[in-house]
Amino acid sequence: MIHARAVEKRYGRRRALRPLDLRLERGGFLVVTGANGSGKTTLLRLVAGLAAPTGGELDVDAGRGALGYLGHEPLLYRDLTALENLDLYGRLYRVPERRERIGMMLERYGLWEVRAERVASYSRGMTQRLALCRALLHEPELLVLDEPFTALDAEGAELLDRQLAELAGTATVLLTTHEPARVEPLATSRLALA
Amino acid sequence: MNYFADVAALARKDLRLELRARDTLPAMLLFVLSTLVVFHFALPTGADEVAAQGLLWVALVFTALLGLARAWAPEREGGALEGLVLAPSDRSAIWLGKSAAVFVFLALIELVALPAFALFFSPLQAEAVLGVLLANIGICAVGTLLAAMAAASRTRELILPLLFLPLAIPLVVGGVGASVSTDPGRYLMFLGLYDAVFAILCWASFEYVVSE
Amino acid sequence: MLAFWVAPEDADQGISQKIFYFHVPIALTAYACFGFGAWKALRLLWKGGERYDLESYVAIHMGTIFGALTLATGSIWAKASWGHWWVWDSNQLVLFLVLFLFYSAYFMLRFSIEEGPRRANVSAVYALFGVALIPVSFFAIRLAEDFIHPTTFTRDGPQMTGTMFFAFCVCWLAITLVAYTLYRVELLGKRLDANLRELREILTT
Numbered sequence: 116m117i118h119a120r121a122v123e124k125r126y127g128r129r130r131a132l133r134p135l136d137l138r139l140e141r142g143g144f145l146v147v148t149g150a151n152g153s154g155k156t157t158l159l160r161l162v163a164g165l166a167a168p169t170g171g172e173l174d175v176d177a178g179r180g181a182l183g184y185l186g187h188e189p190l191l192y193r194d195l196t197a198l199e200n201l202d203l204y205g206r207l208y209r210v211p212e213r214r215e216r217i218g219m220m221l222e223r224y225g226l227w228e229v230r231a232e233r234v235a236s237y238s239r240g241m242t243q244r245l246a247l248c249r250a251l252l253h254e255p256e257l258l259v260l261d262e263p264f265t266a267l268d269a270e271g272a273e274l275l276d277r278q279l280a281e282l283a284g285t286a287t288v289l290l291t292t293h294e295p296a297r298v299e300p301l302a303t304s305r306l307a308l309a
Numbered sequence: 310m311n312y313f314a315d316v317a318a319l320a321r322k323d324l325r326l327e328l329r330a331r332d333t334l335p336a337m338l339l340f341v342l343s344t345l346v347v348f349h350f351a352l353p354t355g356a357d358e359v360a361a362q363g364l365l366w367v368a369l370v371f372t373a374l375l376g377l378a379r380a381w382a383p384e385r386e387g388g389a390l391e392g393l394v395l396a397p398s399d400r401s402a403i404w405l406g407k408s409a410a411v412f413v414f415l416a417l418i419e420l421v422a423l424p425a426f427a428l429f430f431s432p433l434q435a436e437a438v439l440g441v442l443l444a445n446i447g448i449c450a451v452g453t454l455l456a457a458m459a460a461a462s463r464t465r466e467l468i469l470p471l472l473f474l475p476l477a478i479p480l481v482v483g484g485v486g487a488s489v490s491t492d493p494g495r496y497l498m499f500l501g502l503y504d505a506v507f508a509i510l511c512w513a514s515f516e517y518v519v520s521e
Numbered sequence: 522m523l524a525f526w527v528a529p530e531d532a533d534q535g536i537s538q539k540i541f542y543f544h545v546p547i548a549l550t551a552y553a554c555f556g557f558g559a560w561k562a563l564r565l566l567w568k569g570g571e572r573y574d575l576e577s578y579v580a581i582h583m584g585t586i587f588g589a590l591t592l593a594t595g596s597i598w599a600k601a602s603w604g605h606w607w608v609w610d611s612n613q614l615v616l617f618l619v620l621f622l623f624y625s626a627y628f629m630l631r632f633s634i635e636e637g638p639r640r641a642n643v644s645a646v647y648a649l650f651g652v653a654l655i656p657v658s659f660f661a662i663r664l665a666e667d668f669i670h671p672t673t674f675t676r677d678g679p680q681m682t683g684t685m686f687f688a689f690c691v692c693w694l695a696i697t698l699v700a701y702t703l704y705r706v707e708l709l710g711k712r713l714d715a716n717l718r719e720l721r722e723i724l725t726t
Contacts (some may be wrong), residue, residue, distance in 0.1 A: 127636025128718060165391060166521040167638060169571075180397035188388030192394075194326050206318045207396035209311070233329075249392065273448070451650075458643050462633040472630060472647075475623035475652060479661035486664055499664055503657055510653055517566050517642040 116141045116257060116287045117162060121171035124157050127267070131157040134171060136308065141176075141256075144283050144301050147291040149308030155291040156261055162289060165260045175257070177287075180208060182254030185263050189246035193235040197226055197245050200234060201252060206277065208253035221249040240268030247275065258282065260290040264297065271280055316397040319406025320501045323385050324413065333379050334414055341422045345486055361430040362437070366481045368422070370448070373415055374470055377452040380411055381460045388458075394519050403514035404405040404453055412449040419445070433488070434454040437495065440487030443500035447507060451476050454511045457518050479480065479503050544594040546693035551669045551699045552655065554584030555624070559652040562645035569718050574641035575715075578646055579633065579708045583700055591617045612662050615695060617725060619658050623651055 121139035123130070132154035139145045149155050156251065160166045163184040164173055165274035175182075184190075191200050206211040221227045224244045234242060250258065264272050276297070282288060283301045292298060295305070327333055347363045369521035393403050410505060419441055427433050452473055459469040486496030560578035565573035595614045599605055606616075614673055634640040 125637075127640075128722070129636075163395065165395065167569075169638070178397060179395060182395070184395055186388070186391065187393070190389055190392030191328065192322070192383055192389050193387050194320070194383060195330050199322075199325065204321050204392065207315060207398045209392070209397070284485055291336065308414045403666040422632040454646075458630065458647065461643055462630060463630075463635075463637055464633040468626070468629055468633060475619055476650065478619055479654075479657050482661040482665045496664060499550065502660075506653055506657060507650075510650060514566070514649060517646050520561060521638045521640060 116143065116176050117289070118174040119162075119171065120160050120173075121211075122158075122161060122168045122173045123125070124154075124161060125165060125169045126197075131211065134162070135309075137165075139287060139289060139304065142284050142303075143289055143304045144187040144288045144298075145306060146295050146298055146302045146304075147289070147306045147308060148293070148295050149291075153175060153308040155308055159186070159259050159261045159289065161290060175232060177255070177257040180253065183257040183258045185246055185250045185252040185258075185260045189234075189242050189247060191234050191246060193240065194233055196233055197221060197230045197248075200245065201248060202250055204249050210253050216252065217248075224248055225270065237270070239286065240271050243267050244271045244274070247271075247278075251278070256286055256291070258286055258287070258288045262291050264292060278303065310343075312402055316404040316409065319403060320409040321419050323383075323407060323410030325500045326413065332358075337376050338374060338377045338421060340375050340508060342425055343369055344368040344371065345422070345425055347430055351374045355502070358431045358488045363424075363481075363485050365426050365430075365486045365488070366444075368426075369444075370474075372422070372482065373420060373452060374415045374447045374473060374503065376411060376414055376418075376472070377456045378454055378459075378466055378469055380407060380456045383391055387461060390519065392430060394430075400516040403519070404457070404511060404516055407451045408453040408511075411453055412445055415445050415449060416442075434493075436493035437484075437488035440478050440493070440495060443497060443504060444484045447480050447500065448477065448497075448509045450511045452503065454515055454518060461518070470508075471472050476507075476510070492514070525569055540594055540598040542689055542692045544591065544598055545689075545698070546696040547594060548591040548617065549619070549693065550696050551584050551620075552585035553697070554587060554704075555648075555651055555655065556578050558584060559648045561649035565641060565645045566649075571641070574644065575711055576708060577645060579711065581627060581648055581651075582707065583625060585621070585705050586703075587626070587700060588617055588621050588624065592621060612659070612666075615662050616655070616658055619662075620651070620655065623654060626651070627651070631723055636674060 117137060117139040119135060120237070121136065121263050122132070123134040124132040124253075137145075137158075146153055146159065146299060158164070158246040161168050161173060163186075164175070164179065165184075181252065186196065192203075196204070198221075201217045202213065205217055218227070218231075219264060223229050224247060226241065226248070228244060229237065229241065234245065237245065243263075250260070263275060279288065279298065279301055288301075290298065295302075344366075345368055348361070348368065352360060352364070363435060381390065384393070390403075394400060423433060423438065423441065455472045455476070456469055459465050462468050480500065481497045483500035483503065487493040487500070490496055558577045561573045561577035561580060564570070565577060592614065595617065596607060597613065599607060599611065599614070630647060631640060631644050634643060647716065
């Protein structure tokens with residue numbers, strides 16, 4: 116699914132990611148760890164297609180419509196409600212049976228009660244949960260998650276644990292985390308960035 | 310067609326956001342009216358009716374700038390622009406949807422500003438109004454793209470006027486010409502030409518403005 | 522270099538004409554630089570390749586310098602021919618004023634974005650807008666003649682005889698060569714800078 120050879124990323128003089136080799140097969144679950152500034156976020160952004168590598172080769176066998184990304188920012192409109200946000204993304208991602216799917220996701224992540232409230236009024240944990248809904252709404256084949264547990268509350272983290280366990284094996288997952296022990300049982304490969 | 314469905318969804322989103330926040334439109338409205346009043350005091354007595362027409366265009370351009378400065382603000386706040394870029398839809402649809410929304414805002418403002426102008430200064434010909442509409446297209450198309458460029462810059466609010474004004478000069482020429490000339494058709498055609506050239510350029514190049 | 526000093530002397534018709542030999546080639550060269558810069562910008566967006574960003578930037582830098590020179594020489598010409606340091610009648614001059622504003626904003630834009638592909642892409646798109654603006658502005662200024670200023674000055678249209686034309690062409694060629702040389706020099710300088718920095722980095726890490 117993902118083939119990377121000597122992939123690196125520089126912003127002018129600043130080197131954000133040192134040359135890296137990576138291979139992740141379909142259905143794989145790769146856990147990336149590393150100190151802050153080691154390039155974890157950059158790597159994920161490259162895989163997601165938000166940035167292009169400045170060196171090496173990167174092949175990601177998933178189109179934009181098959182990719183779900185969760186970054187440090189929720190990628191949501193603060194002044195829209197959960198429903199409106201997901202409806203917009205649902206349309207852009209051509210999600211079939213959009214309303215049902217949105218309803219299901221909101222319920223599963225405990226956001227159904229607040230579905231008609233603006234995201235600006237949400238707590239950090241709730242926002243992250245909604246961001247997760249956004250990332251998973253279109254049932255992506257490739258999930259790219261950048262420290263998904265960090266902003267989640269305890270309940271949200273449990274929900275994510277369950278979701279990841281469900282997805283492992285069917286979807287391909289690439290995630291970074293500061294607590295690898297949590298996802299250890301699901302991991303098929305590990306990568307530590309210096 | 311999917312493309313236009315995307316554009317519509319995006320434009321609707323912007324309209325909904327403005328309806329909810331209600332910060333940009335009232336500000337633009339107040340600004341344009343205040344500017345027109347300032348112009349009344351800035352024009353010495355005996356000044357041309359023609360000069361006043363020119364000032365209308367100054368007011369419109371600067372009011373548009375005010376609105377454009379905030380055009381991408383909702384996308385910046387939650388990082389939503391990346392969300393849009395990640396989506397499988399064409400990146401140019403993001404630009405088109407946003408431009409369409411900005412066009413609606415500007416048109417709404419003009420719905421008040423033009424009658425106000427006619428009231429304060431002199432009545433407007435049909436050609437002048439048509440000129441305003443055509444110039445609007447150019448302003449919104451180019452302005453939206455330049456605002457996206459400015460968003461990538463450190464000096465966001467400072468740089469947008471610098472980028473926008475040189476490109477707005479032909480629009481002002483076309484608009485004023487349509488208002489005062491004896492042959493407005495030429496100017497209207499010119500505005501159409503500007504719109505065509507720059508809209509196509511914007512449509513094709515927006516992808517690069519938001520990509521890394 | 523010598524050629525373009527000698528030729529105007531030959532065709533001595535007063536300073537107004539002499540300036541013409543500089544002014545127009547400089548203007549044409551500025552256009553060429555902007556066009557070249559836009560071409561490199563297009564290559565960058567189309568094919569990718571960092572080198573095009575630098576080449577586009579240097580070309581536009583050259584273009585802006587020559588644009589400023591066009592305004593300066595044009596102003597001198599205006600003073601010599603009509604007694605005013607600035608005339609709105611000269612379409613050429615007004616066009617360059619607009620372009621100068623536009624390309625000055627290019628540098629402000631470029632230096633306010635962090636180095637990287639974003640800066641390269643945005644600069645390139647802006648450069649493309651520049652070349653689109655050139656003809657559009659030109660038409661706009663032509664159209665504006667109708668209602669901006671009545672033409673009270675007669676254009677000092679250069680009707681050139683054979684030798685004058687030859688002198689003009691020599692000048693033009695010379696100035697183009699100067700521009701190209703400066704372009705290569707600046708490009709080389711910037712590349713050396715970049716290589717030096719890279720070397721320093723490698724040696725210190």
